[in-house]
Amino acid sequence: MLNLARQTLKRVPSFQELLQGTMGSANEEINIDVLVIGAGPTGLGAAKRLNQIDGPSWMIVDSNETPGGLASTDVTPEGFLYDVGGHVIFSHYKYFDDCIDEALPNEDDWFTHQRISYVRCKNLWVPYPFQNNISMLPKDDQVKCIDSMIDAAMEARVASTKPKNFDEWIVRMMGTGVADLFMRPYNFKVWAVPTTKMQCEWLGERVAAPDVKRVTSNVILGKTAGGWGPNNVFRFPARDGTGGIWIAVAKTLPKSKTRFGDHGAVTKVDADKKRVTLKDGTVVNYQKLINTMAVDSLVQFMGDQELIDLSKGLFYSSTHVIGVGIRGERPERIGDKCWLYFPEDDCPFYRATIFSNYSPYNQPGADVKLPTQQLANGKKPSSSDAKAGPYWSIMLEVSESSMKPVDNKNLLKDSIQGLINTEMIKPDDEIVSTYHRKFDHGYPTPSLEREGVLKKLLPALQAKDIWSRGRFGSWRYEVGNQDHSFMLGVEAADNIVNGAVELTLNYPDFVNGRQNTERRLVEGAQVFAKNRKALD
Structure with a gap:
């Protein structure tokens, strides 16, 4: 166990000092104990914890000017906000809660919402989770679902083997x-x-296994079931979208230890010499490295062919985020809906979020005058004059991979038509703003090959004093929410400095399976003590 507090080297110069020349040129060498690459939730979690620990010198770098990573927020020229996908705050950790409450401490910094979600199926809105609410389906489909659900339950009782893949799990659990x-x-x-x-x-807590007796009872009585899942109640920042959280967290860190934009962009990682070269020519010598960029990108920067070849066994999908800003009062058919799921092929998107429902500041005020860009059916508006609101907005997500190609050129148009097809908007609705951005690394796929790769790749990196953590840094979707990602960074810092166990990385079922905070904290301490004793 290495105590870096005893090996602190010279102070990290701030970007402002480098510009002013008070500590030499931008091409100088900097010596620190811990370097953090990436200022998304994981990197900020690591930096936050390192800043609290008295001793080790550290620095965080990111190629983006604004912190947040895959939890950032874009603003259109018309003033509509869109997150990088559907993010909401629900937490498994008190430490995470305390840190974001410190960053956004006021009551009016947040809105709290009850999740209202549906699945669009056969022109019906079926309450989420779908498998618990088949009472909303046509009778023929109810019979098919219950018949196969009973068959699955009976087979599961006598099954002697575990499901080999996700598809087998689905059939065994739900029919x-x-x-x-x-x-x-x-x-x-x-x-x-x-x-x-x-x-x-x-899977863990992410997919609800149906209770056959309850489902059957609900079908007979015509009832629905709701309230399942850890995000049944969630928080959302009042202003600046999800990205505003991470901007605020970054502001709690010393500016002298942060370098964002071109001056924080990594161009090379020399793992043998323990040095990172930045775009402005600065060389950072480190003892330990916490990496939060995608691990397949990291090994490319390292130039390690063996690890590059190993990382090719990891799979991911890209995500298109599409936003549509509409003039008019929010329709009654939309109501207080939060996010909606779309399994059918009448639209390209798999999820729609009524982003204007999360905060009134996610779209322009009603007094802002905007011209109509087009009608939803693609026709030109009768007038090009700017008019006042009110406005509401929808955020859509579309996945892409080599197994599921996307018509990028027509995706925005096809998505708007999909909104019409699913009765989300009307053909003559006035669209005043559109947004489309593709994120190459969207979802880290829990493929059949994943564990075999990670069991070799992550230890190989750690043997080089590189802790690769985060949604794509450690490639574990099951601990890829904002709270998980933040704590992956926190726990990596604690592991480096104090030898503490990384619960989130190594025990995802444990951190996801405890709803009672105090019980989770007590049991976490017990696991920590047991493993700490083993280390000593």
């Missing part, structure tokens, strides 16, 4: 009826790979 209507088509739209090519160990 072929729910599988064919929702789980198979929806998950293909999300992951951009067939369910047969995915493992099932990642």
Whole structure:
């Protein structure tokens, strides 16, 4: 166990000092104990913890001018906000809660929402989770689902083997009826790979297993079931979108230890010499490295062919985020809906978020005058004059991979038509703003090959004093939410400095399976103590 507090080297110069020449040119060498690459939730979590620990010198770098990574927020010229996908705040950790509450401490910094989510199926809105609410389906589909659900339950009782992949898990847990209507088509739209090519160990709390007796009772009585899942109640920042959280967290760190933009862009990682070269020519010598960029990109920067070849066994999908800003009052059919799922092929998107419902500041005020860009049906508006609102907005997500190609040129148009097809908007609705951005690394796929790769790749990097953590840094989707990602960074810092156990990385089922905070903290301390004793 290495105590870096005893090996502190010289102070990290600030970007402002470098510009002023008070500590030499931008091409100088900097010596620090811990370098953090990436200022998304994971990198900021690591930096936050390192800043609290008295001793080790550290620095965080990121090629983007604005912190946030895959939890950032864009603003259109018209004033509509869109997150990088559907992010909401729900937490498994008190430490995470405390840190974001420190960054955004006021009551009016947040809105708290009750999740209202539906699945669009057969021109109906079925409450989420779908498998618990088949009472909303046509009678023929109810019979198919219950028949196969009963068959699955009976088979599961006598099964002597575990499911080999996600598809087998779906059929065993829910039957072929729910599988064919929702789980198979929806998950293909999300992951951009067939369910047969995915493992099932990642599932944890993310997929609700149906209670056959309750489902049958609800069908007979015509009732629905809701309230399942850890995000049944969630928080959302009042202003600046999800990205505003991470901008605020970054502001709690010393400016002298942050370098963003071109002056924080990594161009080379020399793992043998423990040095990182930045775009402005600065060389950072480190003892330990916490990497939060995608691990397949990291090994490219390292130029390590063996690890590059190993990383090729990891799979991911790209994500298109599409935003549509509309003039008019929010329709009654939309109401207080939060996010909606779309398994069918009448639209290219798998999820729609009514982003204007999260905060009134996610779109321009009603007094802002904007021209109509087009009608939803593609026709030109009768007038090009700017008019006042009110406005509302929808954010859509579309996946892409080699197994699921996307018509990039027509994707925005096809998505708007999909909104019409699913009765989300009307053909004559006035669209005043559109947004489309592709994120190359969107979802780290829990493929059948993933564990075999990670069991070699992550230890090989750690043997070189590189802790690769985060949504794509450690490639574990099951601990890829904002709270998980933040704590992956926190726990990496604690592991480096104090030898503490990384619970989130190594025990994802544990951190996801405890809803009671105090119980989780106590049991976490017990696991820590046990492993600490083993280390000593």
